[in-house]
Amino acid sequence: MKKFPQRTVTRAFMYLRALDSLIEEGKAYVSSGELAAMTALTDVQIRKDISVFGKAGKPRVGYDTRRLKQLLEEYVVQNVVHVVLFGVGNLGSAILRYPGFQEDKIKMVAAFDSDPNKVDKAINGISIYSLDKAKLLIQKKHVEIGVIAVPKQASQQIADLLVSCGIQGIVNFSPTTITVPKGIFVKNIDLAVEFLSLFWDMNAKKAPRYA
Amino acid sequence: MKKFPQRTVTRAFMYLRALDSLIEEGKAYVSSGELAAMTALTDVQIRKDISVFGKAGKPRVGYDTRRLKQLLEEYVVQNVVHVVLFGVGNLGSAILRYPGFQEDKIKMVAAFDSDPNKVDKAINGISIYSLDKAKLLIQKKHVEIGVIAVPKQASQQIADLLVSCGIQGIVNFSPTTITVPKGIFVKNIDLAVEFLSLFWDMNAKKAPRYA
């Protein structure tokens, strides 16, 4: 795995999403300017990013959508990532139903909930288990990432459980911080932070660099 | 509004969240190292960030949690931001029930849905209206940010609606890109992108700079 600029990689995933739309609607070519409009970035940024991976465009016509997708995937998409979810409330259900996971890249393996009424059901084909099944399943299925979507009182406890299962990465949706040992990667998605920082950007009247 | 480093501001919101937890549990002081553990950042980064706003710590003891909160809020929290939501499905409901909005900073004003069965109900005290009420309400209540949580086929249409209502910022949860005129701020929250980029960071074995 070569070393590319971190932000370039993140944006590459955004480009892939945009390319999927374009390919779906049958567009054969796209210019950096059009991609810029779709992603709220600048055309220069996009050309620069793409150039990191190789030459993929034709002057005067733009990028072949399929070819560009292929190029980005070659460098940026790795093995399929295996994910489990904790907490099948509103948010958890929404995540299980999320229509944006391409099965060949992201595999939602299982969900867990402490509520016996939810256990043994399934949403979108993903089975819901009781918490005590977590360790076995996570290890057997080589799960890399755990998602925390439980009420905030329980989130640290789930984080501890995840760590004890040997998981490497956590996406935390609960509006509170969790503490984990060094070496575990955590991504907090906090709606309040998103709103407030977007609002700040708006007031600072500066175009956001990346969303 | 003074100009602070953009990333410092974003992280300031994270610190505020952490401070809320600490204050709630009665902690009077916190060191940069402890904050670092809570936020998955480094202690140096945190001290540097805080120093941008002023001096708030005492050597050997750390930061007074309340005082630090006050300091950060003074510079970083602006007027209350008014938000409306489109799409009261699983995800939309989860957002309406989100327990992390402090009313004095983020005010969820209304929700909209095209399904007549949902209209005229309320979730968490927030009323649900039909789409044709949007323009009036948004303008009357001075709403700055709209959240898109509708199925992806409808997301561009809602984006257009939001723009026509004069909204300035959009948070888009649907797994597709939307295009808006220049000057409108868009933040895309795409779970697939989050998972894939977290997974990339994990494999690159580099501590993430900010979550």
Place this chain on the structure above:
DNA sequence: ATTTAATCGTGAATTTTTTAACAATTAAAT
């Protein structure tokens, strides 16, 4: 065949962000 206009690709300059190093301060220990 020539010109024109659109678009990519890139090296250099700039800006922003992070990291490092360390002096200053303070509470606690002796």
Place this chain on the structure above:
DNA sequence: ATTTAATTGTTAAAAAATTCACGATTAAAT
């Protein structure tokens, strides 16, 4: 009262990311 150890705050250095400027390329127009 002195020493020690923890912790902040800051200046400077380094690294990363973005923007700029412009040459190169190519399709379309004339």
